[in-house]
Amino acid sequence: MALFTNVKLRIVLVLVLMLVAVHYLLLPMVTDQAARKPSQRQATEFTTDGDASYSYANFDPLHPPPYTEERAKAGFVILTRNSDLHDLRATLRQLEDRFNRRYNYPYVFLNNEPFTEEFKKLTTSLVSGNTSYGLIPHEHWSYPSWIDTNKAAETRVRMKDIIYGDSESYRFMCRYESGFFFRHPLLDQFDYYWRVEPSVEFSCDIRYDPFLLMQKRGLKYGFTISLLEFEETVPTLWKTTRDFMKEHPELVAQSNTLAWVTDDNGERYNMCHFWSNFEIASVKWLRSEQYMTYFDYLDKAGGFFYERWGDAPVHSLAVAMFLKKEEVHWFEDIGYYHGPFYNCPNAKALSPYCHCNPADSVHLTGHSCTRQWLVLPDSA
Numbered sequence: 001m002a003l004f005t006n007v008k009l010r011i012v013l014v015l016v017l018m019l020v021a022v023h024y025l026l027l028p029m030v031t032d033q034a035a036r037k038p039s040q041r042q043a044t045e046f047t048t049d050g051d052a053s054y055s056y057a058n059f060d061p062l063h064p065p066p067y068t069e070e071r072a073k074a075g076f077v078i079l080t081r082n083s084d085l086h087d088l089r090a091t092l093r094q095l096e097d098r099f100n101r102r103y104n105y106p107y108v109f110l111n112n113e114p115f116t117e118e119f120k121k122l123t124t125s126l127v128s129g130n131t132s133y134g135l136i137p138h139e140h141w142s143y144p145s146w147i148d149t150n151k152a153a154e155t156r157v158r159m160k161d162i163i164y165g166d167s168e169s170y171r172f173m174c175r176y177e178s179g180f181f182f183r184h185p186l187l188d189q190f191d192y193y194w195r196v197e198p199s200v201e202f203s204c205d206i207r208y209d210p211f212l213l214m215q216k217r218g219l220k221y222g223f224t225i226s227l228l229e230f231e232e233t234v235p236t237l238w239k240t241t242r243d244f245m246k247e248h249p250e251l252v253a254q255s256n257t258l259a260w261v262t263d264d265n266g267e268r269y270n271m272c273h274f275w276s277n278f279e280i281a282s283v284k285w286l287r288s289e290q291y292m293t294y295f296d297y298l299d300k301a302g303g304f305f306y307e308r309w310g311d312a313p314v315h316s317l318a319v320a321m322f323l324k325k326e327e328v329h330w331f332e333d334i335g336y337y338h339g340p341f342y343n344c345p346n347a348k349a350l351s352p353y354c355h356c357n358p359a360d361s362v363h364l365t366g367h368s369c370t371r372q373w374l375v376l377p378d379s380a
Contacts, residue, residue: 056216061333062349064208067102072211074192075106075129079173079181082111082119088198092126095196099206105194106130108186112141112172132186140180141172144299152305162232165308175304177276177311179295182286191215194280197338204335204345204354210280213329221319222280222329224336224343225362226369229271233308236301238262238269241317244297251290252321255379257328260372261320272369273316277338280331281315290322324379330370332363341367 054065076095080088092107106129109115115133124131143149152171159165187193192211214222245252263270285291295314303309319328335356336343343363344356351358363370 056213059213059217061208061345062347065212068209068212070209070212071103071105072192072209072215073190074194074211074214075108075190076100076196077108077110077181077187077193078196078198079110079177080198082113082116084198085119085122089122089126091196091198091200091202092123094202096127098202098204101128103209104128105211106132106189108132108134108184108193110134110136110181110184110186112136134184134186136176136180136184140176143305146300147302147305155306155308159232159308162230162308165233171304171308174308174310174314175299178304178309178314179292179299182283187283190283192280193283195276195278197277199339200277201337202335203337203342203356204333204350206334207353210331210334214280214282217329218327219329220282220285220323220327221274221315222331223274223276224278224331224334225275225338225341226272226373227275227312227341227362227367228369229273229310229313231271233310234269234271234303234313235307237298237303237307237309237313237317240298240301240303241269241294241321242266244294245321247297248293251293253323255324257320257323257325257373257376260369260376261317269317270369271313272372273310273313274319275338275341276310276312276315278334278336278343279315285322288322291318294318294321325373325376326378328373330373 056065059065078088107123107127109119109123109131111133112135114135120131120133143152152168156166156168164170181187182193192214194210210222213219258266261269261272295318298304298309298314332343333345333347333350334343335345335354337356341362342356342360344358344361345351345354346358346361346364362368
């Protein structure tokens with residue numbers, strides 16, 4: 001009986017050893033096949049198949065161009081503070097996962113105070129592209145000589161019940177984003193910039209290169225969200241802009257989009273603007289004679305401090321005066337959130353690549369001016 005039991009145990013042991021041996025013999029083959037067979041999502045993201053002569057003129061986000069090693073001279077620009085570090089890191093993680101891990105575009109971080117070594121280390125460690133850290137010159141983040149600081153202080157008291165109405169630093173920021181960030185030497189390397197802010201979210205895979213789209217189609221400005229401005233913050237901005245156009249008619253494009261910002265033939269500003277916390281735009285355009293002359297005119301008028309002019313309406317009015325509709329692009333397919341508003345693509349074919357709710361997209365509401373933009377005629 002004992003002999004019979006020992007034989008059974010030996011047989012079982014041999015069978016177990018054989019199964020283990022077969023497992024380890026087959027494992028490299030299975031692993032190799034898995035490594036060479038990407039998931040459906042990976043295959044879509046990384047494919048280089050398709051027509052090499054893809055027509056960007058007929059760009060369709062449902063059928064994006066194939067992946068290419070070609071890169072534009074472009075990068076991300078982020079105005080931020082050391083205290084924004086952890087909110088910014090969450091944004092960078094999403095931006096890398098959704099887009100930049102495949103394209104490795106560089107980042108420029110700008111601050112009116114020196115960045116800490118911790119900030120540099122913990123942002124550089126998250127991103128795939130090169131990083132640069134720039135200090136804003138004092139004269140770009142302060143009062144110009146012609147501003148009456150007492151009058152500016154009185155304005156902040158008077159506007160204390162309006163969002164950011166009592167903030168001095170917010171006004172420095174709006175003036176800087178309106179007229180100076182694109183002049184920073186760190187942007188000399190770029191033809192295009194993509195503006196990013198801490199705490200924003202990117203909720204969709206971006207399966208093509210927006211910078212290349214801008215370059216190939218000759219675009220100068222791209223947006224995701226448009227809104228109505230708080231009228232109390234810009235009471236004289238339109239009058240100042242009209243005065244500028246009267247004094248510099250030669251700078252206003254013949255095929256402009258001013259019909260988007262006024263509903264009564266130029267009498268009043270309808271408050272439509274592109275929300276500039278997301279924008280992809282041409283550095284050359286912002287450095288142009290048209291834009292710089294306009295910014296200098298506004299700056300001398302004092303509305304950044306005597307009112308609360310924001311960079312969003314300033315950029316938007318410049319777009320309306322100086323650009324054709326065909327030079328501006330709505331990135332409807334880029335899922336984007338800046339509290340409290342979403343841009344979420346409504347095309348069902350894009351839903352597998354997104355985690356946002358299309359019904360929440362602000363372009364479907366009366367707060368947005370995107371539908372008015374879309375019905376503008378193209379230039380002749």
